[in-house]
Amino acid sequence: MSERRPSRGPRKPAPAPAPAPVPGAGLRAEAARALARVVFEGVSLRRVLVDANPRVADPRDRALLAASLFEASRWWLRHDAAIASLMDKPLPPKAREARALLVLAAVQIDVLGVADYAVVAPSVEAMRVLGLAQYAGLANALLRRYAREREAIGARLDQDAVTRSAHPRWLIDALARDWPDRAGEILAANNREAALTLRVNRRRGTREDLLARLAADGVAAAAHADLADAIVLERSSDVTRLPGYAEGAFSVQDGAAQRVADLLDAGDGQRVLDACAAPGGKSAHLLERADVELVALDNDPARLPRIGENLARLGLGASVVAGDALAPANWWDGRPFQRILIDAPCSASGIVRRQPDIKLHRRAADIAPLVRTQQAILAALWSLLAPGGRLLYATCSVLRPENEGVLAAFLADHDDARALPLPGHCGHAAGVGRQNLPGEGGMDGFYYGLLEKIA
Structure with a gap:
C-alpha cells in the first residue's frame, strides 16, 4: 500500500520582486x-x-x-x-x-x-x-x-x-524708492548667477602666472579690467581642485570686495583694523598688498578659526581677536590705527544674486535695527583712528538708509571727520560715497564711503 503524503495546501505565489529604485x-x-x-x-x-x-x-x-x-x-x-x-x-x-x-x-x-x-x-x-x-x-x-x-x-x-x-514686496518697494531709475535692473541682476572671481595672492605669484596655470589646466579665465588682482572664471568650478589653491596662490573674492583694499590704501608699517573680519578675505587682501600690522576683529569666537585657516593657507599672519566693535575698551590696547575698515553688518541686499536665500530671510523690520548698529559701530571705532588716518565704511547693501544715511548722520555729529572723494569707477554717487549696483562691472552690490580724521 502506497504511503499518502500530507497535503500542504495551495502553493503560495512567489513574492513580487521589489520595484527597481527610480534614479534621482x-x-x-x-x-x-x-x-x-x-x-x-x-x-x-x-x-x-x-x-x-x-x-x-x-x-x-x-x-x-x-x-x-x-x-x-x-x-x-x-x-x-x-x-x-x-x-x-x-x-x-x-x-x-x-x-x-x-x-x-x-x-x-x-x-x-x-x-x-x-x-x-x-x-x-x-x-x-x-x-x-x-x-x-x-x-x-x-x-x-x-x-x-x-x-x-x-x-x-x-x-x-x-x-x-x-522678490518680496518690501524689497521691491525699497529699491523703487532708493533707485527709481535702476530698480528693474537690480531685480534682474539679482536673478542671474554671479560669476566666480578669484583674487591673486601677490605674495605667491603674479596674475599672469596664475592665468597661465589655469589655461594649462583647461580653465577658461580672464583678468578683470578694473581690478589689479582679480581673475574672472568663465564657468563656476570647485576651486579646491584648481591649480594653485592648496599652496595659497589665490582666494575666492568678488570684485566689489576686492576694491576695498584699493580704497583703504594701507601702506607698509601702518597699523590696520579690520573690524568685522570673518571669514578674513579682506584682511588677507590687505596683508597681501602691504606689510601692515593688522588686527582682524570679530564678535563671534566661533568664526575666528576660519580667519586663521584662511590666513595660514595664504602664508599670512595677523592678530585675530574676538571682540565687540561696539565695546573697544574690552579688546583695544590703546594704540591708534592709521587705517580702519568697517565692513558693517547689513541687509546684504547687494549680494542677493550670490546668496538668493536673502530674499526669503530678510524682512523690512530688520533695516532700522541694522542702521542703529551701523551708526553705533562707526561712532565707537572713530576714537581708535589716528589723526590723519582713514576709515573706510563699506556694506554689501544697496539701501540708502544703511549707506549714505549712516555717513550723513555721522558727519553731522563729528567735526573732526571729512569725506574724501572716490573715483567714479567705484559706482554711482550716493551721498559722500559711491554705490556699485549688483551686476555692474560683473560685481556685487557694494557701498563705499571713505572718511579722514582731521589732524
Whole structure:
C-alpha cells in the first residue's frame, strides 16, 4: 500500500520582486529636506549645502543638488505661487517637505531646463522616500499639469511684481524708492548667477602666472579690467581642485570686495583694523598688498578659526581677536590705527544674486535695527583712528538708509571727520560715497564711503 503524503495546501505565489529604485529620487528627497530648512526654518543656503554634501557621494549629484537649491531659493516666490495656483486647497503646514519638493521639480523644469519626463517620476518617488506617499499621486498630477501649462501659468505670474521678479514686496518697494531709475535692473541682476572671481595672492605669484596655470589646466579665465588682482572664471568650478589653491596662490573674492583694499590704501608699517573680519578675505587682501600690522576683529569666537585657516593657507599672519566693535575698551590696547575698515553688518541686499536665500530671510523690520548698529559701530571705532588716518565704511547693501544715511548722520555729529572723494569707477554717487549696483562691472552690490580724521 502506497504511503499518502500530507497535503500542504495551495502553493503560495512567489513574492513580487521589489520595484527597481527610480534614479534621482533619493537626491530629490535630500534636496527637498534641505530646501524646507532654508524656507521654513531660516537656515542659510550655505549651511544646508555643507550638511547635505557628505550624504551625496557623486560629484555630479552634488552639482545638481547645489544648482537646484540655489535656483529654488532664488525663484521660490514665483514657483511656490505657481504650484499653489494648481491646487484646490493648500497643503497642510506640516507638509513642508512635500511643498519644497514640488517647487524644486517646477524649478528644474522651468529654470534648469531638465526635461519634464526626467523630473516627474523621480519627484513622485521622492515623496515616498520622504515618507509622504499620500502626496505621490498629487505630485504626479500637479507636475504633469505644470509641464503642460507652464507658459500660461508664467504669463499669469508676470502680472504681479512679486511673482514676476521673485522678490518680496518690501524689497521691491525699497529699491523703487532708493533707485527709481535702476530698480528693474537690480531685480534682474539679482536673478542671474554671479560669476566666480578669484583674487591673486601677490605674495605667491603674479596674475599672469596664475592665468597661465589655469589655461594649462583647461580653465577658461580672464583678468578683470578694473581690478589689479582679480581673475574672472568663465564657468563656476570647485576651486579646491584648481591649480594653485592648496599652496595659497589665490582666494575666492568678488570684485566689489576686492576694491576695498584699493580704497583703504594701507601702506607698509601702518597699523590696520579690520573690524568685522570673518571669514578674513579682506584682511588677507590687505596683508597681501602691504606689510601692515593688522588686527582682524570679530564678535563671534566661533568664526575666528576660519580667519586663521584662511590666513595660514595664504602664508599670512595677523592678530585675530574676538571682540565687540561696539565695546573697544574690552579688546583695544590703546594704540591708534592709521587705517580702519568697517565692513558693517547689513541687509546684504547687494549680494542677493550670490546668496538668493536673502530674499526669503530678510524682512523690512530688520533695516532700522541694522542702521542703529551701523551708526553705533562707526561712532565707537572713530576714537581708535589716528589723526590723519582713514576709515573706510563699506556694506554689501544697496539701501540708502544703511549707506549714505549712516555717513550723513555721522558727519553731522563729528567735526573732526571729512569725506574724501572716490573715483567714479567705484559706482554711482550716493551721498559722500559711491554705490556699485549688483551686476555692474560683473560685481556685487557694494557701498563705499571713505572718511579722514582731521589732524
